[in-house]
Amino acid sequence: MARDNIYLPYLMKVDGVRDETRDVRTLRLKFARDEDAAGFSFKAGQFGEYSVFGAGECTFCIANSPTRAGYIECTFRKAGRVTKALRDLEVGDTMGFRGPYGNVFPLESWYGKSVLFIAGGIALPPMRCVIWNCLDLRDKFKDITVIYGARTVGDLVYKDELREWGERPDMKLIQTVDPGGETPDWRGQIGFVPTVLEKAAPPSADTIAVVCGPPIMLKFTFPVLDRLGFARTDVYTTMENRMKCGLGKCGRCNVGAIYICKEGPVFTAEQVARMPAEY
């Protein structure tokens, strides 16, 4: 079949399944056909349309780093029709993937600087891709700091990787849970991400900040970064408007004149501030 059909997904085989939390799961996918794998590449920040035949498609970021090629990972929360069907898949099953779509984090332009990652809840997946990308090119960057918060200890995703990041001497990890979300043996912080960020007060000099989280978290985090002295052009985020096509056609994802699936999903805080309040 010719690949002239822009809606045609690659056939993928589920190669691994990992439960992150009660309702969040990571799937590792391999291309069913070698020729598809050979022609495929992506960069940090891009997303795709993942599908279960019979249930439909839905949009997730690519959660693994492009430095670890040969497979695709997605981490998703069970929310509706397609995510439920994705959860029913087992290793060896066939599903679909279209992508990669969208723009990328301009990693090369960050070389020589420090990078501060700030993520809330299920928003760690889009960031995990960039974090591993930076860690796999560790000598290109100065300090690497991750601030990650979830509602409760049970909602923290990528627990094994968090442990690894916490133990690595070449980076700093600050974990937090919302007040009331802690367990008796919780050794991280307690508080909302913006508060924890303000208290940690990471230096802004020569530092890029990457922020991913629900709209409410972004709203409270940007002003803190302003106060800490970050230039808005040095603050990056990804936007997750409802999408269907990923191709700039279905007319769903725009904020004002900007089509998030084409011109995004990666934007600077300065670009976001110029958008109409429609996200």
Add this chain to the structure above:
Amino acid sequence: MARLLAKEKLGALIRGAMDKKYRVVGPAREHGIVLFGELSDPAALCLDELNTQNSVKEFFFPKTEPILKYALGKHDVALADDFAAPRTVLIGGRACDARSLVALDRLFGWDYKDKFYFARREATCVITLACDRFDEACFCTSLGFGPRAPEGSDVLLVPVEGDAYLVEVVTDKGGALVAELADIFTEGTPGAEKVAYPEKKFELAAIKPWLERNFEHPFWNEEFLACLGCGTCTYQCPACYCFDIVDEGDIHGGQRCKNWDSCQLALFTRHTSGHNPRPTQASRWRQRLSHKFAYYPGKFGYEACVGCGRCIRNCPVGLSILDKLVLIGREAAAAPAEPAGAQP
């Protein structure tokens, strides 16, 4: 001398195309409504109404169409997407209908090319009828074109005195069809054109700048309270194209479909979290107007509106995009933009 088609020969033109194995699509009366549809008989062609109820877009971008078929095995899936567009003559659309195709070409062709749309575009010869009348919902002239504009047509038939059409060949495809059916046409001196031009109702150049300045404005809440959010306006629109992608099938297999969707429906933009960036009907109307008159022209150089008036004639609560454009035109004239550089 010019090429002419006697009005009484329209049927012969359709018959000729059918004999040459074209599918012929044109307006026909069905259950009392005039709709574009495949004609089985040239006599079914019905030109009583100014505009059909449906637009021509569904013959290029159907309400629902499979974009792939899947067959499910135990662990495997087989995909197929075989598709062939029938050779078609589309006759009896208006200049506004034809122009909508030019607008849609931009969307389906930019960056990623939608092969389903373009296969149909390439397989279809568009024969347009210039208008000899208009009604109060028509506003093509306000959009900078008019009832005999050739854009998007392959052949344009202009009514002239003497019960005939002046035949204007617009594209090579149109020329080839006219040559194929040469014996139906005559050569002669055309009578005076009988084209009716609606009066211009607003200043198009003022609309986009006003929309860009007034994302927040009481206008949005005040003017659109009556809207039911039914989506009729967008489904009837020849230039609206929002779609959804949906699977349908059973345990053995099925198809993935591209289905019309509408920015006027409340769930259109709702996030999985429940957060909706366009929570009110006013915000959805703002999207509709801004998309048609600011975002789309900004990106593609074309309004995503052709002034056909279908949305106005069919809105259950009588909302008129034309009235709103006239209002915006007035607002813009009353409060012109600061000259560039004067803004803070």
